Amino acid sequence: MKKLIFIIALSLLLVGCAPQTNQQVTTSxxxxxxxxxGSVELANYxxxxxxxxxxxxxxxxxxxxxxxxxxxxxxICGQFTQEFMENILGQKLAKIVPSPISGLYNCSxxxxxxxxxxxxxxxxxxxxxxxxxxxIGHTIKVDDRIPMENFYAVQENGIxxxxxxxxGSDKFISIERSSSKVLEGDxxxxxxxxxxxxxxxxx
Numbered sequence: 001m002k003k004l005i006f007i008i009a010l011s012l013l014l015v016g017c018a019p020q021t022n023q024q025v026t027t028s029x030x031x032x033x034x035x036x037x038g039s040v041e042l043a044n045y046x047x048x049x050x051x052x053x054x055x056x057x058x059x060x061x062x063x064x065x066x067x068x069x070x071x072x073x074x075x076i077c078g079q080f081t082q083e084f085m086e087n088i089l090g091q092k093l094a095k096i097v098p099s100p101i102s103g104l105y106n107c108s109x110x111x112x113x114x115x116x117x118x119x120x121x122x123x124x125x126x127x128x129x130x131x132x133x134x135x136i137g138h139t140i141k142v143d144d145r146i147p148m149e150n151f152y153a154v155q156e157n158g159i160x161x162x163x164x165x166x167x168g169s170d171k172f173i174s175i176e177r178s179s180s181k182v183l184e185g186d187x188x189x190x191x192x193x194x195x196x197x198x199x200x201x202x203x
Contacts, residue, residue, distance in 0.1 A: 035083055042078065054198060055083035069203050072167055076107035076119050085109050088194050089117075106176075117183060117191070118176040125170050133161075145193040148200040152189065160185070163192045167203050 035055040039048040047060035059073045073079055077098045086093055089109075097108045097116075105121040130140050130151060138153040138161060149166035163175040175192055177183060183191050 033083070033087070042075075049078075054087060055081050056198060057081060057084075070201075071203050072121060072171075072173065072199065074105040074121060076105055076121055080107060080119055082109070084198075088191065088198070111182070114178065115182045116178045117188075118178075120174045120176055121171075122174065123171050126164070126166055126172055127169075129164065129172070143189050143193065145189065146196040147193070148196045150192065150196065152192075160188055163188060165192065165196055165199065171203070173199070 034053050035051055037053050038051055040051045040057060042049045042057075042059065045060060049060065050058040052058065057079050058070045059075070059079060061068075061071065075098075077096050082093055082096045085096070091111070094110045094112055097110065099106045106118055108116045108118045110116040133140060133153040137156050140151050141154060142151050143163075146165070150164060151166070152163040153161045155161050159180045165173045165175070167173065173195075175188060175195075177188065182188075
């Protein structure tokens with residue numbers, strides 16, 4: 001419960017209370033480029049990863065895993081590469097920054113020195129996330145354009161706070177932003193739909 005409160009507080013700080021920039025950051029819808037599919041070296045992994053044409057990197061599965069599904073892993077920056085995100089967003093990124101805190105699995109994708117979108121991986125109960133959001137006055141909605149289980153939280157002032165892409169009952173990717181001007185309004189849902197199309201078959 002403490003982690004849930006921390007995450008909600010963080011998202012409120014990012015979107016609702018962060019300094020607002022005058023520059024609106026949106027997606028262009030244009031692909032930047034493709035990657036050459038092939039094997040890639042992975043830090044702290046004995047086996048190589050598989051880079052796809054869309055620049056996403058599939059990590060090798062653990063030997064104990066029974067199913068053959070590919071999984072979203074804790075190395076968000078390594079899996080959701082800068083090139084992959086540039087293709088989704090339709091524009092070049094200035095830099096990507098992994099979480100500096102051990103045990104937090106996220107990556108920030110910077111458009112410039114201040115504005116960024118963040119992908120956060122969490123192993124928390126999805127239903128509890130919804131209840132926690134409703135408890136603080138958020139409205140929970142679903143976007144049918146996103147081709148996987150999803151929901152997003154809308155603040156009382158109408159601003160979209162966080163968007164959730166559900167990977168399992170206790171696992172999800174949330175989309176956070178440095179301010180509401182980044183992927184403003186429906187743009188963040190359009191981004192989520194494009195991202196969901198690429199990861200809908202992952203767990």
